Amino acid sequence: xxxxxxxxxxxxxxxxxxxxxxxxxxxxxxxxxxxxxxxxxxxxxxxxxxxxxxxxxxxxxxxxxxxxxxxxxxxxxxxxxxxxxxxxxxxxxxxxxxxxxxxxxxxxxxxxxxxxxxxxxxxxxxxxxxxxxxxxxxxxxxxxxxxxxxxxxxxxxxxxxxxxxxxxxxxxxxxxxxxxxxxxxxxxxxxxxxxxxxxxxxxxxxxxxxxxxxxxxxxxxxxxxxxxxxxxxxxxxxxxxxxxxxxxxxxxxxxxxxxxxxxxxxxxxxxxxxxxxxxxxxxxxxxxxxxxxxxxxxxxxxxxxxxxxxxxxxxxxxxxxxxxxxxxxxxxxxxxxxxxxxxxxxxxxxxxxxxxxxxxxxxxxxxxxxxxxxxxxxxxxxxxxxxxxxxxxxxxxxxxxxxxxxxxxxxxxxxxxxxxxxxxxxxxxxxxxxxxxxxxxxxxxxxxxxxxxxxxxxxxxxxxxxxxx
Numbered sequence: 001x002x003x004x005x006x007x008x009x010x011x012x013x014x015x016x017x018x019x020x021x022x023x024x025x026x027x028x029x030x031x032x033x034x035x036x037x038x039x040x041x042x043x044x045x046x047x048x049x050x051x052x053x054x055x056x057x058x059x060x061x062x063x064x065x066x067x068x069x070x071x072x073x074x075x076x077x078x079x080x081x082x083x084x085x086x087x088x089x090x091x092x093x094x095x096x097x098x099x100x101x102x103x104x105x106x107x108x109x110x111x112x113x114x115x116x117x118x119x120x121x122x123x124x125x126x127x128x129x130x131x132x133x134x135x136x137x138x139x140x141x142x143x144x145x146x147x148x149x150x151x152x153x154x155x156x157x158x159x160x161x162x163x164x165x166x167x168x169x170x171x172x173x174x175x176x177x178x179x180x181x182x183x184x185x186x187x188x189x190x191x192x193x194x195x196x197x198x199x200x201x202x203x204x205x206x207x208x209x210x211x212x213x214x215x216x217x218x219x220x221x222x223x224x225x226x227x228x229x230x231x232x233x234x235x236x237x238x239x240x241x242x243x244x245x246x247x248x249x250x251x252x253x254x255x256x257x258x259x260x261x262x263x264x265x266x267x268x269x270x271x272x273x274x275x276x277x278x279x280x281x282x283x284x285x286x287x288x289x290x291x292x293x294x295x296x297x298x299x300x301x302x303x304x305x306x307x308x309x310x311x312x313x314x315x316x317x318x319x320x321x322x323x324x325x326x327x328x329x330x331x332x333x334x335x336x337x338x339x340x341x342x343x344x345x346x347x348x349x350x351x352x353x354x355x356x357x358x359x360x361x362x363x364x365x366x367x368x369x370x371x372x373x374x375x376x377x378x379x380x381x382x383x384x385x386x387x388x389x390x391x392x393x394x395x396x397x398x399x400x401x402x403x404x405x406x407x408x409x410x411x412x413x414x415x416x417x418x419x420x421x422x423x424x425x426x427x428x429x430x431x432x433x434x435x436x437x438x439x440x441x442x443x444x445x446x447x448x449x450x451x452x453x454x455x456x457x458x459x460x461x462x463x464x465x466x467x468x469x
Contacts, residue, residue: 026389026390027348027355027387027388027389028075028387028388028389028390029075029354029355029356029378029385029386029387030053030071030073030074030075030371030385030386030387030388031071031075031078031385031386032354032378032379032380032383032384032385033057033060033378033380033383033384033385033386034060034380034381034383035060035380035381035383036060037060037061037062037080038060038061038069038078038080039057039059039060039061039066039067039069039080039383040057040058040059040060040381040383040384041057041058041059041060041375041376041383041384042055042056042057042058042361042373042374042375042384042386043056043058043092043093043360043361043373043375044056044091044092044093044094044095044144044361044373045094045144045201045310045361045362045363045364045372045373046094046361046363046364046371046372046373046386047094047095047096047097047102047364048073048364048366048371049097051072051073051074052070052071052072052073052122053070053071053072053073053364053371053386054068054069054070054081054095054097054102054122055068055069055070055071055094055095055373055386056068056069056091056092056093056094056095056104057069057091057384058090058091058092058375059090060383061080061083061084062080062083063083063084063085063086065083065084065085065086065088065089065090066084066090066091066106067080067081067082067083067084068080068081068082068084068091068095068102068104068120069081070122071386073369073371073388075386075388079124080124081102081120081122081124082120082124082127084106084109086109087109087110087111088106088109088110088116088118088129089106089107089108089109089110089113089115089116090106090107090108090109091104091105091106091107092106092107092142093105093106093107093141093142093143093144093145093201093202094144094201094202094361095144096144096145096146096147096152096202097122097147098147098150098172100121100122100123101119101120101121101122101126101172102119102120102121102122103117103118103119103130103145103147103152103172104117104118104119104144104145105117105118105141105142105143105144105145105154106118106141107140107141107142107157108140110129110132110133111132112132112133112134112135112139114132114133114134114135114138114139114140114159115132115133115138115139115140115141115156116129116130116131116132116133117129117130117131117133117141117145117152117154117170117174118130119172119174128174130170130173130174131170131174131177133156133159134159135159135163136159136160136161137156137159137160137166137168137177137179138155138156138158138159138160138165138166138168138179139156139157139158139159140156140157140158140159141154141155141156141157142157142199143155143157143198143199143200143201143202143203143212143253144201144202145202146202146203146204146205146210147172148205148230150171150172151169151170151171151172151176151230152169152170152171152172153167153168153169153180153203153205153210153230154167154168154202154203155167155168155198155200155203155212156168156198157197157198157199157215158197160179160182160183161182162182162183162184162185162186164182164183164184164185164186164192164195164196164197164217165183165196165197165198165214166179166180166181166182166183167179167180167181167198167203167210167212167228167232168180169230169232178232179232180210180228180230180231180232181194181228181232181235183195183196183197183198183214183217186217191217191218191219191220191221192217192218193218193219193237194214194217194218194224194226194235194237195213195214195216195217195218195223195224195226195237196214196215196216196217196218197214197215197216197217198212198213198214198215199214199215199251200212200213200214200215200250200251200252200253200254200311201252201253201310201311201362202253203253204253204254204255204256204261205230205256206256206281208229208230208231209227209228209229209230209234209281210227210228210229210230211225211226211227211238211254211256211261211281212225212226212253212254213225213226213250213252213253213254213263214226214250215249215250215251216249218237218240218241219240220240220241220242220243220248221243222240222241222242222243222247222248222249222268223240223241223248223249223250223265224237224238224239224240224241225237225238225239225241225250225254225261225263225279225283226238227281227283236283237283238261238279238281238282238283239279239283239286241265241268243268244268245268245269245270245288246265246268246269246275246277246286246288247264247265247267247268247269247274247275247277247288248265248267248268249265249266249267249268250263250264250265250266251264251265251266251309252264252266252308252309252310252311252312252362253311254311254312255311255312255313255314255319256281257314257339258339259280259281260278260279260280260281260339261278261279261280261281262276262277262278262289262312262314262319262339263276263277263311263312264276264277264308264309264310264311264312264321265277265308266307266308266309266324267307269288269291269292269293270288270291270294271291271292271293271294272293273291273292273293273302273306273307273326274291274292274293274306274307274308274323275288275289275290275291275292275308276288276289276290276292276308276312276319276321276337276341277289278339278341287341288341289337289340289341290304290337290341290344292304292305292306292307292308292323292326293305293306293326301326301327301328301330302326302327302330303326303327303328303346303349304323304326304327304333304335304344304346305322305323305324305325305326305327305332305333305335305346306323306324306325306326306330307323307324307325307326308321308322308323308324309323309324309360310322310324310359310360310361310362311362312362313362313363313364313365313370314365315336315365315370317338317339318336318337318338318339319336319337319338319339320334320335320336320347320362320363320365320370321334321335321336321362321363322334322335322359322360322361322362322363322372323335323359324358324359324360325358327346327349327350328349328351329349329350329351329352329357331349331350331351331352331357331358331377332349332350332357332358332359332374333346333347333348333349333350334346334347334348334350334359334363334370334372334389335347336391347370347389347391348389350374350377351377352376352377353377353379354377354378354379354385355374355377355385355387356373356374356376356377356378356384356385356387357374357376357377358374358375358376358377359372359373359374359375360374360375361373363389368390368391368467369388369389369390369391370388370389370391371386371387371388371389372386372387372389373385373386373387374387393409393410393418393447393466395407395408395409395466396408396409396410400455402455403452403453403454403455403456404450404451404452404453404454404455405420405450405451405454405455405464406448406449406450406451407420407448407449407450407451407466408446408447408448409446409447409448409449409466410446417438417439418438418439418447418449418466418467419435419437419438419466419467420435420436420437420438420449420451420464420465420466420467421433421434421435421436421464421465421466421467422434422435422436422451422454422462422463422464423462423463423465424461424462424463425463426463430465430467433465436451436454436464437449437450437451437452449466451464
């Protein structure tokens with residue numbers, strides 16, 4: 001009788017951390033910035049469209065003033081879309097896409113050096129300076145934009161009537177700039193009702209309602225979560241951060257799913273090193289999902305990370321994010337957890353060498369892969385990197401019973417399905433492999449797949465790949 005050889009190309013080694021099985025990862029540096037013509041110090045999150053990533057760097061490029069770039073998800077075809085001139089200002093924010101046009105902000109530049117809104121086609125043509133901020137309509141737009149029905153929405157961290165920031169709207173052609181909300185003046189020098197300095201990332205929205213955060217202000221002076229309708233009506237302060245257990249000084253935007261808002265604070269929480277939180281969109285039931293910075297033993301290390309300065313990204317029923325510091329090398333982490341706060345897992349510890357360090361952006365998620373940037377590290381003068389992280393479930397066991405193959409796995413991504421692909425030739429393009437079984441995950445992220453009639457003496461060697469959907 002011929003022997004049957006089964007080749008499992010997914011990870012059979014189950015990684016362990018604190019006695020828990022965790023997903024295997026494939027971390028790759030897609031681009032190391034040189035600090036020269038290709039840019040340097042990418043602060044902002046990436047935008048993913050099809051198989052192309054778009055982003056910005058704060059400095060570098062032909063002018064030294066930053067640039068807008070694109071790169072394929074496999075790291076190929078890096079292109080500079082636009083070099084920012086001095087009067088256009090450096091960009092610290094992400095870009096958004098509408099049609100074939102990218103829209104973004106710069107926190108400086110313009111006629112008044114108060115910041116701008118710009119657009120550029122993805123093929124590097126038709127750069128336009130759409131709006132120059134003045135002190136009265138806002139200044140220092142550190143967050144990016146969201147687009148709803150050809151209208152751009154964003155925030156300015158400063159200026160406005162009270163010099164505490166604004167929420168604004170503008171048509172994608174640059175017309176119709178409108179201040180939707182002016183954050184109110186401090187009372188007694190320290191307290192206001194609606195927040196101050198909306199430093200956080202892009203607004204998020206549900207229907208006709210926008211949601212965001214302020215770094216400071218509110219009844220405790222520690223920041224707020226707010227909502228406002230897209231026509232400027234109905235402004236509501238959903239939460240006043242207390243400065244302690246619930247965190248303080250949120251520096252990022254929010255994610256929204258299932259009637260809840262999810263976000264981070266860079267400080268506060270049980271350990272004082274930042275939090276992950278959820279709150280209902282009506283402002284009820286604020287929950288601390290995770291407190292960062294608990295030390296392990298006498299090592300002085302914080303394996304889960306410190307100071308989450310970026311927001312969260314949704315992937316199925318999971319949340320993904322980064323911490324600015326902490327982890328095994330104290331240079332930041334990538335993490336995931338479930339929306340109820342369970343299953344917190346550190347996916348990657350930045351080492352500060354070739355793989356970068358100090359991530360300040362939220363990763364973007366697609367196809368079981370995270371994409372992001374670090375503003376430091378890399379092999380070229382510490383100018384930052386673009387990275388990808390493919391997340392594979394931990395394989396706990398597999399069994400061959402007659403002609404059937406059963407795979408048991410843990411810590412997959414809830415809300416996703418996994419498929420086993422089969423081939424008799426490991427070099428065959430993945431699109432030509434044959435799917436033999438698909439299964440969805442249960443509430444714990446565990447799953448098993450049984451592929452029937454896949455073991456055959458006619459083909460004594462077969463290869464299998466486990467792939468997320």
